[in-house]
Amino acid sequence: MRTILFAFAVIGAWYATAPAVAEGQTSLPSGVAVVPDGRQAVEQLRAAAERAERLRDWEAAFTLYCQLYLIDRTAADLRTRLHQTWRRLDQYRRLRNPDYLRYAQELAPGEALQLLAEVMTKVPLLYVDRQRAHSQQLWQNGLEELCHALDDDAFYNRVFPQAPAALLRQFKEELQHYRQTPIHNPRQARQTLRRLLAHWQEQTLIAEPAAIVLEVVHGTCNGLDESSSFVPPLPPLPEDLQPQGVCLRWNNGVLSIDGIIRGSWAEQHTPLQAGQIITQINGYDLTQGEVSWDIIREALQHPQQDWHEITIVTGDSAIPELVVSLPVRPPSVYGKALKINRDGIRVGYLRLGSLRDSTPRELDDALASLQQEGIQALVLDLRGNVGGSFTAALEVARRFLPRGTIVTTQGQVPEVNNVSFSSESGMAASTIPLVVLIDGETASAAEVLAAALKDQQRATLIGVPTFGKGTLQYPLVLEWLNTVPSGATSSDSQKIPKSPKGGTVRLTIARLISPAGYPLHATGVQPHLLETDPNHQLTLAFQKAVEIARMADSMPTPMPPSDAPDSRSMLPSPPPMYEVPMPDPPDVLPLPGP
Known part of the structure; x- marks a missing residue:
């Protein structure tokens, strides 16, 4: 999800x-x-x-x-x-996702209760604030989620197919009573929920008892904060074109473009516009016969090499149809441009749409290309960048910071408790004058980068305050229900991957603190120059870049530090010991198993 x-x-x-x-x-x-x-x-x-x-x-x-x-x-x-x-x-x-409903139906009640116990055992050991993750709080979060599920007609009618409306009111009243039951440990939570299920089963048929327990599991995690959640082991979401910046709309048998996400790859590299009708995707004709979302998704599973090819109706009689190519995996660094003012000052522009493992390399290539064109300043656009790889954010910061703290993490786990991530790039760091654009959608790992460049006085920030998602997440794998495939012998259990049944918890394990010492969460990063209009933000950024380029040209070239005679040959610091194992969800930091 x-x-x-x-x-x-x-x-x-x-x-x-x-x-x-x-x-x-x-x-x-x-x-x-x-x-x-x-x-x-x-x-x-x-x-x-x-x-x-x-x-x-x-x-x-x-x-x-x-x-x-x-x-x-x-x-x-x-x-x-x-x-x-x-x-x-x-x-x-x-509650309307067929894959999730199938998962809930196939899970035995005992397995669901075991899953709850595992969550309540492991989450308090890793969560950033242990006081907010004690058994009583997790229990109350879980029953709150279940109470809301009872208000959903689809859930109630499926789980309690024979229950009258009056019984629903009784169940909700009983949940309020059970929320106040003292819960001191996972075992007690499991026993109490089992008693509640038995009590309800005495009054009516419960068609899917595991679905009730799963709502409690969701609540224990989702109620912690806006970034923590329980992620069941479901098939991946069907592919769409939102990563490329294209939002689709299917209405009355016609597929059209509902909108183009501002600043996306599609906006900057294609003529696509909202309202245009799509007649073909990767050779699939969408004008013949009955077309459904399943057929559209099937077409998206068959790109032409590494590109999706879509045919649109332009409305232009001279060119009635146009074939547009969209990369299956759009680059995270794009929009490269060069602007030369009337005095001949060359300002480069790059957009970081996201942060992932390939971003530092993509940035290196784009910067090298712009430097060959003689740029004297750079505008780095982080607007709309909701984050991604924490490691990538560190490496991008090291491209511009010769030394100094990038970010500090705070949490209860030793691996992230008061751990500072720094740059030691020395003279290998780029000295190009830098202006950074930010907005209310700049978030998470992108905020780490923006805060480091600002607090280390390496860049001028223009725009509006960032989102303020200053936490780090860890994919906590739930293993107690995982089983060896049927037919495998006990000697095979160490060799054959187990079948996942428990899913994962995307768990907040650390707060992010800027080099200046303020928390990024909720606060966000404040710009040096406040400007709310997106178009004027870009104009102002180029003006500021020209200004600081002139200042840089008028200053004498600094000598290398005397205590680092070989610093010119220094390479950027290697990535830290943490590696991000999956591209989605973003901002995930692995740790040793609890």
Whole structure:
């Protein structure tokens, strides 16, 4: 399932697009109006969001709170509302996800209870704030999630097919009582939930008892913070074109472009526009016969080498159709451009759309190309970058920082408790004058990079305050239910991979502290120059880059430090001992097993 940050970025980057809830619905819910900035806009958005909450329209509520957060962060409860509506939207989706429903049906009640015990055993040992992850709090988080699930008709009718409405009210009242039951350890939680299930089974048929326990498991993790979550072992999500920046809409048998994400690869490298009709994808004709989302996804599974080829109707009689190619895996560094002002000062531009393992190498190649063109300053665009690889953020920072702290982690696990990550690149670091663009969607690992460049006085930051996702996550694998495939002998158990049944917990294990000592979470990174208009941000960035390029040209060339005579040959520091094992979810730091 998509993370809150990814969904937030899609909504924030292009207001007319929201995460899909129903099949084929990728646009903003009907009746949700986009309003301009200003106090009146804030009040309208707030009222509409609260109304959507009352109506239990979680997609609309989350979408509106995202919009509200982008234009006004003064309300103290706004971040909490974002988290709450995301939890409800995520719950709504999974309770209608066929793969998840199949997983819940195949899991035995005892296995689900064992899964709960494993979560409640391991999470307190690693979570960033142990006081918020004690057994009682996890238990209360879990029953809160179950209570909301009972309000969902799809869940209640499937799990309790014969229960009258009056029984639902009784169950919810009993849950409030059980939430106050003292829970001191995982074993007690498992026993108490087993008693609750037995009590309910005495009153009505429970068709899927494991589904009840799974909601408690979700709640124990999802209630910790906005980045922690339980991730069941489901098949990967079907591929779409959002990583390339294209949002699709399927309506009345017609596939069209619902919107182009601002700053994406598609926006910067293609002529695609919202409203254009797509007639072919990778050779699949979408105009003949019945076409469904399954066929569209099947077409996306067969790219032409490393490119998706889509045919669009342009509306231009001279060129009625146009074939556009989109990379299957778009680069994280793109948009390379050179701007020369009237005085001949050359300013380069690069956009970091995300941070992943290949980003440092991509940046090296792009910088080398721009330096061959004689750039005297660089604009590095981090707007809309929701993060990615923590290691990549460190390595990119080392490309520009000769020395000094990049970020410090704080958590209860020794591997991340007061650990500082620094640069020792010396003269190998680029000295090109640097301007960095940030906005409200710059988040997580991208904030680490922005804060390091700002606090070490290496770059001028322009834009608006960043999102403020200053935590690090770890993929905690749940292993107690994993089994050796049937037919394997005991001697094979060490050789054959076990079948995963428990999934993982994407768990927050550390807070991120900037070089200047302030926490990145909630606070975010403040720009040197505040500018809210995206177009003027870019203009201002080029103006500032020209200014600092002139200043750099007027200053004498510094001599190498006397205590590092060989620093010219120094290479950037190697990656730290931590490696990010998977590209999604972002900002994940592996640790030794608990």
